[in-house]
Amino acid sequence: MMRLGVNIDHVATLREARKINYPDPIKAAAIAEEAGADAIVVHLREDRRHIKDEDVRILKKSVKTKLNLEMSINKGIVEIAKDIKPDQSTLVPEKREELTTEGGLDVVSNFDKIKKVIDDFKKDGIIVSLFIDPDIKQIKAAGDTEAKAVEIHTGEYANAKDENQKREYLDKIKAAAKLASEYGLDVFAGHGLNYENVKEIAQIPQIEELNIGHSIISRAIFIGLGAAIREMKELIEH
Numbered sequence: 001m002m003r004l005g006v007n008i009d010h011v012a013t014l015r016e017a018r019k020i021n022y023p024d025p026i027k028a029a030a031i032a033e034e035a036g037a038d039a040i041v042v043h044l045r046e047d048r049r050h051i052k053d054e055d056v057r058i059l060k061k062s063v064k065t066k067l068n069l070e071m072s073i074n075k076g077i078v079e080i081a082k083d084i085k086p087d088q089s090t091l092v093p094e095k096r097e098e099l100t101t102e103g104g105l106d107v108v109s110n111f112d113k114i115k116k117v118i119d120d121f122k123k124d125g126i127i128v129s130l131f132i133d134p135d136i137k138q139i140k141a142a143g144d145t146e147a148k149a150v151e152i153h154t155g156e157y158a159n160a161k162d163e164n165q166k167r168e169y170l171d172k173i174k175a176a177a178k179l180a181s182e183y184g185l186d187v188f189a190g191h192g193l194n195y196e197n198v199k200e201i202a203q204i205p206q207i208e209e210l211n212i213g214h215s216i217i218s219r220a221i222f223i224g225l226g227a228a229i230r231e232m233k234e235l236i237e238h
Contacts, residue, residue: 007213
């Protein structure tokens with residue numbers, strides 16, 4: 001059965017809009033797990049715009065499924081991850097000025113730095129996934145790093161302007177998922193997935209887990225977080 005990782009960053013974004021102590025992302029994580037989430041995802045950004053260090057520390061103790069920490073390979077962030085030891089670390093590119101993650105990690109150009117982080121995390125028992133574009137060169141480089149998994153960036157597919165472009169990007173994702181699986185990598189996917197476009201991604205046999213945040217939190221405003229997660233689980237499972 002395909003798994004669902006729920007990203008709760010935007011609960012923290014709402015909290016930080018007023019610089020107060022609610023809504024609490026820790027409580028959101030508990031509701032998500034109760035509703036069937038298979039993992040909790042948070043991105044500890046260098047500018048701490050939403051998730052804070054203490055959030056991650058508390059989540060490490062409270063999450064009962066899997067804590068997936070999205071992060072850059074910034075030295076300071078790496079040291080925090082090594083101290084907290086999330087169940088999984090997903091390495092992503094990061095720019096201070098971006099609203100959300102733009103594109104996948106360039107494993108080819110940053111191979112040595114990424115390989116060092118992976119080797120360090122392995123010593124601490126942290127599973128590493130690389131967030132990459134559905135590109136053959138990046139898939140091959142990811143395999144050479146000996147990462148455990150890749151998360152295929154689905155942003156271009158989600159933002160396609162028409163049906164032909166959507167099909168083109170979907171085919172690229174399918175090919176990338178197949179190649180990654182052949183390299184022995186676990187295959188995840190995420191970014192921009194919502195209640196309208198998730199079904200075709202969920203049908204790709206090599207993909208084991210989808211990581212979704214913004215659309216679920218947006219849906220939760222109208223029907224509640226638990227109901228929004230159960231609705232998404234129903235879509236990807238059936």
